[in-house]
Amino acid sequence: MNVNRVTQSMLGDRSMANLQSGLKRLADLQEHLSTGRVLNRPSDNPADAGSAMRLRSSLRAEQQHARNADDGLGWLNTIDSSLQTAGDSVRRARELALQGANAAGGPQAREALATEVDQIRAGLLSTANTTYLGRPVFGGTTMGNVAFTDNAGVVTFTGDSNPVNRTVADGVVVNVAQEGTAAFGTDADNVFAHLSALSAALRAGDTAGISTGIDALAADEKQVVVARADIGARTVRVEQATTRAGDSELSLTNALAEIENADLPRTVVDLKMQEVAYQASLAATARVLQPSLVDFLR
């Protein structure tokens, strides 16, 4: 500005304007420090604000995926331990059948074996009806409380085959349920029917029946093991997804902080510098506004 004449009020106005802008810069830095963010409203940097909102939404999606995966792991672990128990039970029943096939025992010994097989069957039924948070884990999406119902000695599958899906990453959906029939056999040909038949054969001393039972149980055990392996594989997928979700949560948080958060040391240094500048302009204003010729004319 080409200044020809300087007046007192011009000095005053300019000093005020300079003090104001100094104070404004101080207030901005103060806001950055007190909120810890450089991005407090969209207009501070519209492009960054858009990125921040997108990052925040991805971050929330990753957190949600981790929560879904945790829930899924609960299902998978429950199924895994149930299947382990079921496998042990079926193996034990097969051992009993092998003992029974050995003709050494008399009717009483076979009766004892048959009783134990009955108990194993009852235990296996309860294992097959294991629940997680009130839902039978082998029952799919059934509204009922059990996956297998015992109707006068005949066990039928009352669940359904719908998957129980958990979204563990963007576009990655894992079924965390195990279909009951795949692990325990279809109706009339399931492990419970085999155990009932075995128990009857043991009581009757029906060697052919016992040996059929042994074969059937061997197939059942294999079925359980296959189901367990499948569950194991899915557990690994979910766990990997959890790890990935954790990793990307970390990197997203970093990216968000980079855009949004104030660089603390720099902000503090800037604040200090602005403070010095503001004090200097205060001092200068005080000096400039005071003197005029009035002070020197006597």
Added chain:
Amino acid sequence: MTGTFSSVSSALSALRYNQVVMDVASGNIANVATDGYARRRVIGESVGAPDKPAMWSRYDGHGDGVRVGSLDRMVDPLLDLRARREHGNQSFLDTRAASLARIETGLGEPAGEGISAAIAEFGASLHDLSNHPDTSSVRTQVLANAQGLADAVAVQRRNIEAEEGDQRMALLADIDETNALAKDLAATNEAINAARLSGTDASALLDARDSMALRLADLTGGTAKENGKGGLDVTVGGVDLVTGNKAGRIDVASGVAPDGTADGGPLVLTATAPGGSPTAVTGLRGEIGGEVTLLTVTLPGLRADLQGFAQQLADSVNAAHQAGFDAAGAAGVPLFGVDPAAPGGPLVLLVSDPQALAASGIGGGPNRDGGNAKALATSLSGPERAYQQLVTGFGVAVASTRQQAATQQNLTTQVDGAREQLSGVNLDEEMVTMMQAQRSYEAAARVMTTLDSVLDTLINRTGLVR
């Protein structure tokens, strides 16, 4: 004129002149901080021979002292014109920037508790519903968060409506002020004319006139020009608001009721020239121009954007919800409605029974499938992106308005500085003028003394021999 007492009268003229100079300097000093005061300067002229020669007399003097030629008010009409224009633009931009900044703060983005936070919470509860579709507390939570989302949208709508209400009140107040100022300016124009005719110093009236014209420019962006009688005529939007000693007025023809509420019609301002009929005016600048732009373009646009977002959200979520099945196995009903007139609108939650949430993707009877809840959560991503774009676009608008206002501020400051350079009072200068006048006064007084002793010599000592 040459004569015994001519030098005395020259000295007397100097005494009088310097008195005026000191008066004016003290007036300047007294008004050093007065708003709208333009410094005055005394222009002296020497008194000499008459400018018309006379037939039978001849001027044989050597100057007859000094007299006050004129009292100048140090202003530049061109600079004043420029200042009024820049002030009109400045207040136009300032009004817009302040209003947009208020709405922006209300958005609560990107990190606050705004709409995006409500969308996120609604989405998280939908994922929970997908994981546990049979848990009634989760269903209740989903409905609560859906209502929370509707409320968050409603808060933004109320924000914009409150801003519109504020702007309407401000518009009415500014129009009242404009009409009062127009009357005052007309009265001042008349007083200036009268003062000119009677030969009185009209400087104070001219200061008042310029201040009023500047304020009118601030309010309406109206242009002013001198009317040849010392007054200023103001034109607003092509219509004469002040002509000489007559004032017209600005009115709201439709759009705002007298109590400041919206009357449903489009906002139309009319200006009435003195003795004329009301004419619709557009393209005003200044505060009123800023308020009109906000009320007719910016704020309704924002409200429409918000409603568009609500519509998109409702459509997307409803389509997903209707594809699913509720707890009883029945097909889902629309979850959200859009009703801009509803008290909690524009987004309205239509479902109140938690069991009516269509979490299941498998029909045919009750089941514990959560597939559709997941689809619902996915359906939020489109509207969420649209909302992010809306916020980013708004942020750009706010930033650019603020930038324009800041740039304009530089220009305004510069023009104001130029005016201040010309019209401002400099104390040093006034002190120097005072000292000069004082010394001149003393010298003139000494002239009197000297002449007195000369006359003493002439009258009392002539012919005396000691």
